Structures are given as structure tokens and as C-alpha cells.
Amino acid sequence: MNGYIVLETGEIFKGDIQGKLDKDIHAEIVFFTGMTGYQEVLSDPSFKGQMVVFTYPLIGNYGLNEGDYESIKPQASALIVSELSKGAYHYEANHSLENGCGNSNIPLITNVDTRAIVKRIREHGDMRAVMTTNPENVDFSKSTPLDQLDVVSDVVTNEILSFGNGKEHVVLVDFGYKKSMVDVLVKLGCQVTVVPFTKMKEQIEQLKPDGILLSNGPGNPKQLAPYLTTIKEIAEKYPTLGICLGHQLLALAFGADTEKLRFGHRGANQPVLDKVTNKVYMTSQNHSYVVKEGSLNKTGLEPRFYNINDGSIEGLQHQNFPILSIQFHPEAHPGPSDSEKMFEMFVSMVKSKGREKVYA
Numbered sequence: 001m002n003g004y005i006v007l008e009t010g011e012i013f014k015g016d017i018q019g020k021l022d023k024d025i026h027a028e029i030v031f032f033t034g035m036t037g038y039q040e041v042l043s044d045p046s047f048k049g050q051m052v053v054f055t056y057p058l059i060g061n062y063g064l065n066e067g068d069y070e071s072i073k074p075q076a077s078a079l080i081v082s083e084l085s086k087g088a089y090h091y092e093a094n095h096s097l098e099n100g101c102g103n104s105n106i107p108l109i110t111n112v113d114t115r116a117i118v119k120r121i122r123e124h125g126d127m128r129a130v131m132t133t134n135p136e137n138v139d140f141s142k143s144t145p146l147d148q149l150d151v152v153s154d155v156v157t158n159e160i161l162s163f164g165n166g167k168e169h170v171v172l173v174d175f176g177y178k179k180s181m182v183d184v185l186v187k188l189g190c191q192v193t194v195v196p197f198t199k200m201k202e203q204i205e206q207l208k209p210d211g212i213l214l215s216n217g218p219g220n221p222k223q224l225a226p227y228l229t230t231i232k233e234i235a236e237k238y239p240t241l242g243i244c245l246g247h248q249l250l251a252l253a254f255g256a257d258t259e260k261l262r263f264g265h266r267g268a269n270q271p272v273l274d275k276v277t278n279k280v281y282m283t284s285q286n287h288s289y290v291v292k293e294g295s296l297n298k299t300g301l302e303p304r305f306y307n308i309n310d311g312s313i314e315g316l317q318h319q320n321f322p323i324l325s326i327q328f329h330p331e332a333h334p335g336p337s338d339s340e341k342m343f344e345m346f347v348s349m350v351k352s353k354g355r356e357k358v359y360a
């Protein structure tokens, strides 16, 4: 079936809808530059409200498997690919991408000029788009820009979950967490309790954990303004790591500001400099917002990590408290695991008794 991607700028790109499209899909259009990782992309809650264009021209060749989902629910609004591999050529694959998208109701459009769309996004920035079979009738007044929506509440469940039985107890505050963050902490010997952000205050008071991980999550961090006071109180009390949205929330909580990049960093090869060790990590990333450097004065937070491509802030540490925050994804699903060391640094912070900082 013919399908179309209509951009907010008015441009229309034609392709083939795989399966069916029951209704128009309104979402923010973003691009992902990894050559692999589509399974993690479609299941990462941070992609809620976004349709994802893959820059790599052939997608789907290793299929989908049981182990690589980042959450149980499908998350991305839709996928846009150039050439789709119909087969799934991997010994662990139990579905093709096409079947997996069909089973989980993620619309998939193929044979699209993805290169042209990505060039447009780079010029204009991430914007609204519609996937439709009828491009004449598209009405952008029906959709709200993603930064004005509370998408975190859509992806967080109300449950409290427990994993591992290690000595150090970490509360993972859920804003749309990825399963692989839990996996890394459990591997490093932690017990992890996942707590929805709406219950973080009471639960943390009750559980008295050894450390806190503020998770990744979708949308604009400023949508969570009512929770910033609690986040600051918690971070001043417990060793804390913030990842991606968690990092942005820590910055806002201590009085800094965030802004939206023209087009986000989404892929698996973003170089990041740690200015303390002078090491460069190849990192996996998925974000639109960044912390504004000029806004950090008097917050007690100082930039530690920088993106080498565009100079944006990629992580912070606090001058007095054991607080570390990173914009990239050290759990590396998908992507290189160079920066898994960030979890080790966090676990050292958690293990150190008293309130002294333990940074590498």
C-alpha cells in the first residue's frame, strides 16, 4: 500500500506501508544513525511520541530476538526505512522486523528516500510529521508538539519491581527506564528496586537505599517541573547517577537550564571527552535536549563530559555531593560499551561510606 510521510514544512515523501495503517500517525520525526540497534530503538521508552528515520540504508537483516527488548511495550510511534530486509538472518532471531512491527502495532514504511528526509531534518530541525495514506488531508492543527506533552506518564508503570540480590541497594527512579540499565547494575552486584517517579519520595524514604539512579525517559524534561524539588532533596542525600533525562532533571533541579538541539543525537558513535581523565568514549545516544553551559553558575554542578562533534555538555558532577550525571547511554543498548565504566564509578560512589566523592 502506498504511504506518505508529510513533514510540518509541507514536504511529502512517498513509500510503501508494510501491513496496514488504520489511522494517521502524528509524531515528532527524528533520525537514528546506528547501523544496528533497531530492536532497542523500537522498544526504548525514550522514543515515545517519535517516528524514527534510520539513516543506514538496509534495516532488519538480523531480525528481532527475545533478549534485546528494552521494555515490554512497543514505544516508537513508527519506523521509516529505506530498504527492509524481509528475512531475519541471525541464529537468535525469532521474528522478522516486519512481523515484529505488525505484532506490536508499530507502523513501518519502507522504500522511502530516507536520505532526503534526514537532510531536511538537519536543516530544519526535529519537527512534527504525519504518516498517512492520504497526504492531501493532513492537518497539523490536530497534533501537539512533543515538547508540550507529558509522555513520561504514558511509559511509566505503577508497579514497584525488584531485581538482583546484591549487597548495594539502588533505587532506580523510573521515568521510562531501559531494561539494560537494570542488567548492568545487577551484573555489578547491586539489588535494584524500580520505583515510578510519582512515588519516589515515599518509596526512597521507606527503602533507605544506598544509591539512586534517575533513569532516561521521553519528552521535554521541563514537563517534570513539579518533581524537581524532590529530586534535589534526594540527590543531596544519596549518591546519585542521572542518565539522559535523569541528567537533565538533575541539572534543572539544581537551578540550571536545558534547551532543545536543532536535531538530536541518536546513534551509536557519538564521541565524548571526559575532561577529568582526558579519555574519549564512543557513546550510544538518544536525546533532543541538552544542559545549557552558561546556566550552571552557582548550581554546584560542573561540566565534566563534552560532545566532541558539537561541543555540547554530555555530563556533570557536583562539587560537594556524590552526584554524577551523563547525557549518553553507558548501558550501550545499542552501541559500544566503552562507557560502561560510568556504572562502575557510580557503584564506587554507592559503596563508599560517608559522603565523600569517589570519582575516577
Ligand SMILES: NC(=O)CC[C@H](N)C(=O)O
Pocket (backbone or CB within 6 Å): 046, 215, 216, 217, 218, 219, 220, 221, 243, 244, 245, 246, 286, 287, 288, 289, 290
Ligand atoms: N534518552 C533520554 O532519556 C532522552 C531524554 C529527553 N527526552 C531528550 O530527548 O533529550
